[in-house]
Amino acid sequence: MSHTTHPPLFSAAFKTDPYPTYAHFRDTQPVRRETLPDGRPLWLVTRYDDVIAAFKDPRLVKNPASAMPPEALSQLPRGREAFRVLSHHMLSSDPPDHTRLRRLVSRAFTPRYVEQMRPRVQAIADDLIDRMAEGNQGDLIEQLAFPLPITVISDMLGVPHEDRERFRTWSNIIVSVNPFEPQTFQSTADDLVAFTQYFRDLIAEKRARPTDDLTSELIHATDEGDALNEDELLSMMFLLLVAGHETTVNLIGNGTLALLTHPDQLAHLRADPTLIESAVEELLRYDGPVETSTMRWAAEDVQLGGATIPRGEAVLVVIASADRDPERFKRPEDLDITRAMNRHVAFGHGIHYCLGAPLARLEGQVAIGTLLQRFPDLRLDVRPEELQWRPGMLIRGLWHLPVRW
Ligand code: HEM
Secondary structure, eight states: OOOSSOOOTTSHHHHHOOHHHHHHHHHHOSEEEEEOTTSOEEEEEOSHHHHHHHHHOTTEESOGGGTSOHHHHTTSOTTHHHHHTTOOSGGGOOTTHHHHHHHHHHGGGSHHHHHTTHHHHHHHHHHHHHHHTTSSEEEHIIIIITHHHHHHHHHHHTOOGGGHHHHHHHHHHHHTOOTTOTHHHHHHHHHHHHHHHHHHHHHHHHHHSOOSSHHHHHHHHHHTSSSSOHHHHHHHHHHHHHHHHHTHHHHHHHHHHHHHTOHHHHHHHHHOGGGHHHHHHHHHHHHOSBOSOOOEEESSOEEETTEEEOTTOEEEEOHHHHTTOTTTSSSTTSOOTTOSSOOOOTTOOGGGOOTTHHHHHHHHHHHHHHHHHHOTTOEESSOGGGOOBOOSSSBOOBSOOEEEO
16 A cells, blocks of 8 residues: 655654565665755665665665765765764775674684574573562563663673673664764764763773683684774674664564564464464565665766666665565465565675574574564553554564563
C-alpha cells in the first residue's frame, strides 16, 4: 500500500509505522531529495536494486573530506566536533584505512570464532531468563534484549560488569541523534566527552595490566607500531560497543514483537524449533534493527535510480525500505519464517557489510529460541499500538516491550 501524504520524516508518528511512507517513496521518487531543517540536502535511496548499487558504489564515500571542499566541510553542524575523536573507525573510513582497520579485528568476528562463544552466550541467556522466571511479567527489553548483547560485547572488550548501565545511558543518547533536529547534536556533546574519558581510562588500565580480551590485543597492536593510533583505538572500541549492543537489542525486541503479533508464525516456530535460523533471517528482514545506513557522501555527481546526486551531498540508504521491496521479495508485508531466497540487507552490503553479523545471528537465535522454549505462553502485555518507538533515523527499536508469561 502506498500513501500520498505522510507524517514528517522521523517524527514519532512516522516511526510508529514507516513502511507505508517508504512504499510511497519507492513508487514515486525512489531516490529522493529531502531538506534538513538547516537547509542542507539529504538523499534517501529506497528501492532494493538501487540500495545494493549505492552500497557497492565507491563514489559514495564515508569520509566527507573526500567529497567536498574545505569551505563546505566547515559548514557541517558544530556538534560533529565532539564526534571527531571517536570517528576514526572503519565505519567512517574509506579504503585503504578501512581495509587496515577492519583487518585488525576481523579475526575475532568470523563465524568459526563466534561459534565457540555459543556456550557462553547460552549461559548468559539462561541466567537472564532464570531471573525472568521468578516473576510472570516484565519488560523484555530491560530483562533480556538489552543485557544479553552488552554482556557479550563487554566480555569480549574486557569492560567491567559494573559499568554497563552507564554505557546504556550514553549510547542511547548518542544513537538517537536526529539529523532533522540539529539542536540534538549539541546536547550529546557532554555525553560524548564523558564516554571518551571512560575509554581513555580503560585503555590506560589495560595497558598497565593486560588481560585476555580484545582491548588488550588492540593496545598491543597500537604499541607494536603504526597499525593503529590512539584515536583509532578509542574509535574502534566505541564502534564495537555501540554497534554491538544498540542493534542486537532490537533484533531481540522487534523480532519477539513480530512473532507475538503473528500467532501462526509463532506456533509454527514452536512446533519446529529447527526453524530458528530461518526465522531470525526473516525477523531481520521484516522489521530489522537498522532502519537506514549511516551517512555517505557523493564524491562526484552520481546517477542513481533516475536521479543525479550532486557532488558533496549526503546520502542515506534506507535498509527498511529495500527489505520490503515487492520487486525483490514476494509478499514483502507478510512475515514468513520459512521464506526462501531471503537475501535481505539488514546487515548492509559491500565493504562495510556488518562485521558483527555472525555474532548478532548467534545472539538472536539463542535469545529468541530459549525464550520461546522456556515460556510456552509468552504474550504481549500491551496493545501493539501503545508501544513507543525510539526517535532517530538509524535505529528501529522499542523503548519497552511489556510481556507476560
Ligand atoms: C542484529 C544486529 C546488527 C545489525 C542489524 C547490524 C547492522 C549493520 C549494518 C547495516 C552495517 C552497515 C552500515 C553502513 O554501511 O552504513 C553494520 C556495520 C557494522 N557492524 Fe553491525 N549490526 C548488528 C550487530 C553488530 C554487532 C553485534 C557488532 C559487533 C560486535 C557489529 C559491528 C559492526 C561493525 C564494526 C560495522 C562496520 C563494518 C565496516 O565498516 O566495515 N554489528 N552493521
